[in-house]
Amino acid sequence: MLASVAVQVASVFKAPCQVRHEHLDVAFARDPIRKQYNSTAILQAMQPFVEPGARLLAVTSLDLYVPVLTFVFGEAQLSGACAVVSLHRLREEFYGLPARDDLMRERLVKEAVHELGHTFGLRHCDDWRCVMTSSHGVERLDVKGAGLCILCSRAVAAVR
Ligand SMILES: [Zn+2]
Ligand SMILES: [Zn+2]
Numbered sequence: 001m002l003a004s005v006a007v008q009v010a011s012v013f014k015a016p017c018q019v020r021h022e023h024l025d026v027a028f029a030r031d032p033i034r035k036q037y038n039s040t041a042i043l044q045a046m047q048p049f050v051e052p053g054a055r056l057l058a059v060t061s062l063d064l065y066v067p068v069l070t071f072v073f074g075e076a077q078l079s080g081a082c083a084v085v086s087l088h089r090l091r092e093e094f095y096g097l098p099a100r101d102d103l104m105r106e107r108l109v110k111e112a113v114h115e116l117g118h119t120f121g122l123r124h125c126d127d128w129r130c131v132m133t134s135s136h137g138v139e140r141l142d143v144k145g146a147g148l149c150i151l152c153s154r155a156v157a158a159v160r
Contacts, residue, residue: 039075076118083115
Protein backbone atom coordinates (compact mmCIF):
# COMPACT_ATOMS: atom_id res chain seq x y z
CA MET A 1 0.00 0.00 0.00
CA LEU A 2 2.80 2.44 0.90
CA ALA A 3 4.48 1.85 -2.44
CA SER A 4 1.37 2.93 -4.32
CA VAL A 5 0.90 5.92 -2.00
CA ALA A 6 4.52 6.91 -2.75
CA VAL A 7 3.78 6.89 -6.49
CA GLN A 8 0.88 9.30 -6.02
CA VAL A 9 2.81 11.55 -3.64
CA ALA A 10 5.69 11.70 -6.14
CA SER A 11 3.35 12.69 -8.94
CA VAL A 12 1.65 15.48 -6.95
CA PHE A 13 4.93 17.05 -5.81
CA LYS A 14 6.88 16.13 -8.96
CA ALA A 15 9.67 14.78 -6.77
CA PRO A 16 11.06 11.29 -6.14
CA CYS A 17 9.47 9.46 -3.23
CA GLN A 18 10.85 6.33 -1.62
CA VAL A 19 9.46 4.06 1.08
CA ARG A 20 11.87 3.42 3.96
CA HIS A 21 11.28 0.88 6.67
CA GLU A 22 12.46 2.41 9.92
CA HIS A 23 11.50 1.70 13.48
CA LEU A 24 11.02 4.49 15.97
CA ASP A 25 10.02 3.66 19.54
CA VAL A 26 7.41 6.30 20.37
CA ALA A 27 6.58 5.16 23.90
CA PHE A 28 7.81 8.58 25.11
CA ALA A 29 5.02 10.28 23.15
CA ARG A 30 2.20 8.29 24.74
CA ASP A 31 -0.27 9.99 27.03
CA PRO A 32 -1.40 7.33 29.51
CA ILE A 33 -4.72 9.03 30.20
CA ARG A 34 -5.70 9.82 26.61
CA LYS A 35 -4.12 6.56 25.38
CA GLN A 36 -2.95 8.52 22.35
CA TYR A 37 0.41 9.67 21.01
CA ASN A 38 1.58 13.28 20.84
CA SER A 39 2.30 13.93 17.17
CA THR A 40 4.43 17.02 17.84
CA ALA A 41 6.79 14.96 20.02
CA ILE A 42 7.00 12.29 17.29
CA LEU A 43 7.92 14.93 14.69
CA GLN A 44 10.79 16.08 16.89
CA ALA A 45 12.06 12.52 17.36
CA MET A 46 12.01 11.93 13.59
CA GLN A 47 14.51 14.72 12.95
CA PRO A 48 17.67 12.54 13.10
CA PHE A 49 16.23 10.25 10.41
CA VAL A 50 15.90 13.00 7.82
CA GLU A 51 18.32 12.83 4.91
CA PRO A 52 19.81 16.18 3.84
CA GLY A 53 17.54 18.05 1.45
CA ALA A 54 14.74 15.51 1.86
CA ARG A 55 11.40 15.41 3.60
CA LEU A 56 10.28 12.54 5.78
CA LEU A 57 6.70 11.37 6.23
CA ALA A 58 6.04 8.78 8.93
CA VAL A 59 3.02 6.49 8.63
CA THR A 60 1.74 4.96 11.84
CA SER A 61 -1.32 3.04 12.97
CA LEU A 62 -1.21 4.73 16.39
CA ASP A 63 -3.88 7.26 17.37
CA LEU A 64 -2.33 10.74 17.32
CA TYR A 65 -3.22 13.93 19.17
CA VAL A 66 -2.10 17.46 19.85
CA PRO A 67 -3.08 18.86 23.25
CA VAL A 68 -5.75 21.27 21.94
CA LEU A 69 -7.57 18.67 19.80
CA THR A 70 -9.24 15.35 20.56
CA PHE A 71 -7.26 13.74 17.74
CA VAL A 72 -5.36 14.52 14.53
CA PHE A 73 -5.12 12.52 11.31
CA GLY A 74 -1.59 13.85 11.03
CA GLU A 75 0.72 16.75 11.68
CA ALA A 76 3.57 18.42 9.86
CA GLN A 77 6.26 20.99 10.45
CA LEU A 78 5.30 24.06 8.41
CA SER A 79 8.15 24.55 5.90
CA GLY A 80 10.06 21.89 7.84
CA ALA A 81 11.24 18.40 6.98
CA CYS A 82 8.96 16.10 8.96
CA ALA A 83 5.35 15.01 8.78
CA VAL A 84 3.40 12.15 10.33
CA VAL A 85 0.08 10.55 9.41
CA SER A 86 -2.00 7.97 11.23
CA LEU A 87 -4.04 5.16 9.73
CA HIS A 88 -5.96 4.76 12.97
CA ARG A 89 -9.00 6.88 12.07
CA LEU A 90 -8.72 6.35 8.31
CA ARG A 91 -9.95 2.78 8.68
CA GLU A 92 -13.65 2.13 8.28
CA GLU A 93 -13.38 -0.37 11.16
CA PHE A 94 -12.72 2.54 13.52
CA TYR A 95 -16.29 3.71 12.79
CA GLY A 96 -17.75 0.23 13.20
CA LEU A 97 -17.98 -0.38 9.45
CA PRO A 98 -16.58 -3.21 7.33
CA ALA A 99 -12.97 -2.78 6.18
CA ARG A 100 -12.42 -1.06 2.83
CA ASP A 101 -8.80 -1.10 1.77
CA ASP A 102 -9.41 1.05 -1.32
CA LEU A 103 -11.02 3.79 0.76
CA MET A 104 -8.32 3.63 3.42
CA ARG A 105 -5.62 3.95 0.76
CA GLU A 106 -7.39 6.93 -0.83
CA ARG A 107 -7.65 8.62 2.58
CA LEU A 108 -4.00 7.91 3.30
CA VAL A 109 -2.93 9.50 0.00
CA LYS A 110 -4.95 12.64 0.82
CA GLU A 111 -3.55 12.85 4.34
CA ALA A 112 0.02 12.20 3.13
CA VAL A 113 -0.22 14.88 0.42
CA HIS A 114 -1.89 17.30 2.85
CA GLU A 115 0.77 16.97 5.54
CA LEU A 116 3.63 17.06 3.03
CA GLY A 117 2.00 20.18 1.57
CA HIS A 118 2.55 21.87 4.93
CA THR A 119 6.27 20.98 4.72
CA PHE A 120 6.30 22.90 1.43
CA GLY A 121 4.95 25.90 3.34
CA LEU A 122 1.29 25.51 2.33
CA ARG A 123 -1.36 26.58 4.80
CA HIS A 124 -5.00 25.51 4.73
CA CYS A 125 -6.76 26.26 1.46
CA ASP A 126 -10.23 27.76 1.02
CA ASP A 127 -10.98 25.59 -2.03
CA TRP A 128 -13.00 22.63 -0.66
CA ARG A 129 -11.80 20.39 -3.52
CA CYS A 130 -8.13 21.08 -2.78
CA VAL A 131 -6.26 18.52 -0.70
CA MET A 132 -4.98 21.41 1.46
CA THR A 133 -8.46 22.22 2.75
CA SER A 134 -8.69 21.29 6.42
CA SER A 135 -10.66 18.14 7.25
CA HIS A 136 -11.48 17.23 10.82
CA GLY A 137 -13.48 14.14 9.92
CA VAL A 138 -13.45 11.38 7.33
CA GLU A 139 -16.64 12.80 5.76
CA ARG A 140 -14.73 15.97 4.84
CA LEU A 141 -11.67 13.95 3.84
CA ASP A 142 -13.76 11.85 1.47
CA VAL A 143 -15.25 14.83 -0.40
CA LYS A 144 -12.04 16.63 -1.14
CA GLY A 145 -9.69 15.63 -3.94
CA ALA A 146 -6.21 14.15 -3.62
CA GLY A 147 -4.57 16.90 -5.66
CA LEU A 148 -3.48 20.48 -5.10
CA CYS A 149 -5.50 23.37 -6.55
CA ILE A 150 -3.75 25.63 -9.03
CA LEU A 151 -2.76 28.17 -6.36
CA CYS A 152 -1.33 25.54 -4.00
CA SER A 153 0.55 23.83 -6.82
CA ARG A 154 2.07 27.14 -7.88
CA ALA A 155 3.15 27.78 -4.29
CA VAL A 156 4.83 24.35 -4.15
CA ALA A 157 6.58 24.94 -7.49
CA ALA A 158 7.91 28.24 -6.15
CA VAL A 159 9.68 26.64 -3.18
CA ARG A 160 10.83 23.45 -4.89
ZN1 LIG B 1 -3.41 20.76 7.74
ZN1 LIG C 1 -5.37 24.78 -2.58
